[in-house]
Amino acid sequence: MNYNVKSKHDDLIEQLIHDDKYKITKYGKIYSFNRKNGKQLNSHPCTQGYDRVYYKGTKIRVHRIVYRKFKGVFQEGMTIHHIDNNRNNNNINNIEQIPHELNLELRNYE
Numbered sequence: 001m002n003y004n005v006k007s008k009h010d011d012l013i014e015q016l017i018h019d020d021k022y023k024i025t026k027y028g029k030i031y032s033f034n035r036k037n038g039k040q041l042n043s044h045p046c047t048q049g050y051d052r053v054y055y056k057g058t059k060i061r062v063h064r065i066v067y068r069k070f071k072g073v074f075q076e077g078m079t080i081h082h083i084d085n086n087r088n089n090n091n092i093n094n095i096e097q098i099p100h101e102l103n104l105e106l107r108n109y110e
Helices: 010-017 062-071 100-106
Strands: 022-024 030-032 051-055 058-061 078-082 095-099
Touching: 010 022, 010 051, 010 058, 010 062, 022 062, 051 062, 058 062, 062 078, 062 095, 078 100, 095 100
Parallel strands: none
Antiparallel strands: 022 030, 051 058, 078 095
């Protein structure tokens, strides 16, 4: 199984971070300015517990959006890790890229 961080949603993430109608904060919040006042997008957990938001009819994991916006491109063979192991804490200071195998060790998986 290939555990690199390349996702089928990478193109949508790229569109979202450059879309003037949306603002992404370092705290992991995403706001839509499609109307006069900004409104925080509701996030919904996936079956693995990661927060997701809808963008152009597609569910995208919030930590991937925040990482791409503030830390840059995803590196081949790496995965995004929540430092405090809280999958809902998408603060930029709480996410980092690490090798997938290390991520499994840190989560006590075999």
